[in-house]
Amino acid sequence: MAGPIWYRYLFGPNLNRTHRSPETARPDGRVARRGWPYQPRSLEKHADSILGWASALWSLSYYSSPLLLCYLYRKGYICSSKLVPFSQYVGTVLVCLLGVACLRGWGRWRNSEYVQFITILEETRKNHIPSNKKKLASYDFDFSHWPADFNWKEVSNPKLSKGGVSLLKPEPRHRGAADSILNTVRTLPCHIISFLIAHSFGRRMLYPGSVGLLQKAMRPMLQQGQARLVEELNGQRSKLIACDGNEIDAMFVDRRSEGGANGKTLVICCEGNAGFYEVGCMNTPLEGGYSVLGWNHPGFGGSTGVPFPQNEANAMDVVIQFAVHKLGFQLTDIVVYAWSIGGFTASWAVMSYPEIKALVLDASFDDLLPLALKVMPDSWRPLVTYTVRQYMNLNNAEQLCKYQGPVLLIRRTKDEIITTTGPEDITANRGNDLLLRLLQFRYPKIMTDEGVASVRQWLAAGSQLEEAELYSRYEVDDDWCVSVLQSYQTDTHTPFPWAVGEDMTPEGRRQLALFLARKYMRNFETTHCTPLPASEFHHPWSL
Template identity: 75%
Template sequence: MMNLWLRCITGPKLQRIHRQPDPNRAEPNRTGPGPGLGGVRQLGWPYQPKVLERHTSSILSWASILWSLSYYTSPLLVFYLYRKGYICLSKLVPVGQYTGTLLVLLLGVACLRGIGRWTNPEYVQFITILEETKKNNSPENKKKLASYNFDFRSWPADFRWDEVSSRKGQSPGGVALLKPEPKHRGATDSVLNSVGKLPCQIISYLIANSFGRRMLYPGSVYLLQKAMMPMLNQGQARLVEECGGQRAKLVACDGNDIDTMFVDKRNSQGEKGKKLVICCEGNAGFYEVGCVNTPLEVGYSVLGWNHPGFGGSTGVPFPQNEANAMDVVVQYAIHKLGFEMKDIVIYAWSIGGFTATWAAMSYPEVSALVLDASFDDLLPLALKVMPESWRPLVTRTVRHYMNLNNAEQLCKYQGPVLLIRRTKDEIITTTGPEDIMSNRGNYLLLRLLQFRYPKVMTEEGVRAVREWLGASNAIEEASVYSRYEVDDDWSTSVLQSYQTDQTTEFPWTVGEDMTLEGRRQLALFLARKYMRNFDATHCTPLPPYEFQSPWTL
């Protein structure tokens, strides 16, 4: 009994019970739906702690929030205490004594919470199943444990990056990223240059690891996650109970735990269900309430995951950690869920375009890539929100610590691509949503077309595509298209003829013997095939009818 009490003290917070109750066993009183009747699916119910557990959990939760506030405001707090003369030994000793007393009191509160859990049959049953699963991670025990939503830190690992034989020799430091070309200097010049830039390097490091990373990924801030927790719990309950979602913990090569959710529709949605859409969320998005809903409603099987530091995932969302997380997610889809590369589609919204383009670059056999409201490079967007005088410092910080080079990675992928541009996007425009030409999605399209069809995207072709990109609605688009007299059938036949006679690897030389009119027409045809407009703001959920397979020749 003492051992059970200790497990209740140190056990995770239980949020919800997903499983259908045994009709032969009397259930404890609770609010929410009761047992299912006549085979109707039971939608679960929130865990109801008893009075002692509820009040002690509230105290510990507030203590956690206050600790987070003090952590984020610690530089200002230390500066204030220093100005007031409190940073001295005679003042710090009483503070240490008060802190020790507070910790003892919080420990006592945790013990009382353990007693409250110990007297609750639902929690005792949960903690017993959790301990059994840790000892024997069998499919039967995993299925029982999946009936509970609890603090993900205590969830046993379902898949590790090194379970695949081809990955065992991989460096634990992380997967490969594209790096900027090094500048060649003489030995003496290089040393002097490094010493001279040391202060800037230190400042860049501090910016990236403090407010820079949190500005870029606000979803990783604990207080924001705390505020969103009821919404996240509700979203996860819907995925598990209504969609049959399977939650899993993946361990990446850097040691971070990645929180994932898989909805399998292979047996219910025919050919669409046999396709897996791996979803990459935005900088404040979670799979519980994010872009996974769009392909899910269309009928695809879906695998969602949370960035490092988001939801149940651990770590911080720097580019290397992001790529490591995406790598283990793809490996999990192939080796654990049983999907083939040709049946996997990568779908991303906003900043998720970085991990999506990295996956397409690193796994070129994937079926297709869909990027919604994404951008070509982070630097122009970072410069937009920072003072002009900070330009050199911002450039150095982004390039060294937050180099989200989506366009460069995208050009390494040979497969079908669809770009979705929001015509009222207020986030990835550099001058405002009213200026559609400042949308960085335009530059993503131009970079892709210029790489794949360099002979078509000459000065005349680029000018025609820019004119088409300047159209803010379907009527203006059609006007540009008709003014250049674009013939879709002719454009398709030209490309098919080239594909038959030449290699299918990009870049293509199609267009080198064309007239100026032919290049402009082919450039507009390609732009329209690679990009679709969606008349909405950045954060508007993408409707299911807008999620389409990319064009293939």
């Protein structure tokens, strides 16, 4: 932004809204009770509309470019005799758009509200003191121009490699024929196709919220959610710089000064594949009175980058560092809460920071591969398997089993997204497999054949009445189960996996298995995308 005055207005950020603030008054001089949307004058408004349409058309042409190029080639338009006139036409369009941008800059310069905003932004860039940041926080504008509030370089993090990237565990490579040169050459086309799929429609299918056109359509809703968080809940927006250079858009609502018991606990929220903190799962812990820190995936909202697993892990890492070193929370005061695909970053967080207090996973799954195979043709199975494992390996269960703390899984009984058949078949919900993997790791002597069978029966129950009947049929005694587990914990003091149940009868193992299943998982009778009420958000059970 530093430069001549004309440059600031020509290439400055779009101003969306002025939030309510004690230091801010409306352009007419009256004190503001609420924020108000920015009102551009006619010249700026029409020029900005033209540039907005040009941006939307560019996005549309970008996503349709393969089909468009094929059509132009078949019609004979891609040849030297026709490319020269086309390039001249493109040059003319660019010159016209630059002229429109100049008109927009002139309109901004004539608008006192924008002049005041750009002056505050320039002062904050030159002097990043709290008073300037507070004034700048009164505005909602293009986040790319927001000054950085926290950088991963500010702290020493042992989880980062020498290159400054928090590395995920790579897939194991097997020696033998698979490593031969002949096999490498033979599979090279498959590898190329897999790379193209992952970096084109594959990533966008997995994270539709990263598609620019969808974000443009949701922009009014996101701006409204942003205004609510800042104006009604005193939210603090921040830009975090991750170790890969991506800028992460985060929002913090501090409840510690309100005196409530929940306010001292920070809930870090991880959104779904089309979720944004402005309108996402942040609302659930907020209604419960917790301090809450939300953030957007790379490529979502104000965050930069693309949401591949490594970038996701890097983003989560800087969010946790920000919570500890900037906001002043201890890891033991942090609960990680995730919805749907957010379970990947949440399970990565508790795996990498085992001191975290607890984990709550809502409508999440154990592994992406079964869900990916469900929506792709059977003939593509080898290609889909390789692509997921190589580029989109969201292995939630594997990461979750490396965490020793309390865990709560929330299963949507009518979930239509994370099932491999349909919402009417509750046994196909991948949350079931996540629970079984966790219990089998933590209590292998309990989760023998009879233990697994009883848990599967419980998971197949279609109502609370059926669950209670099953519980009664096996005569589960909660007090006895707690005493057995507490006695083992007191005698051994060992981390998971536990050997409890090793010398127990099959009936005893069934009782313990059902007891643990009810403690680790709660059912919520609704579909995948229904917001979770605050009454359903609980701290996980622990001994």
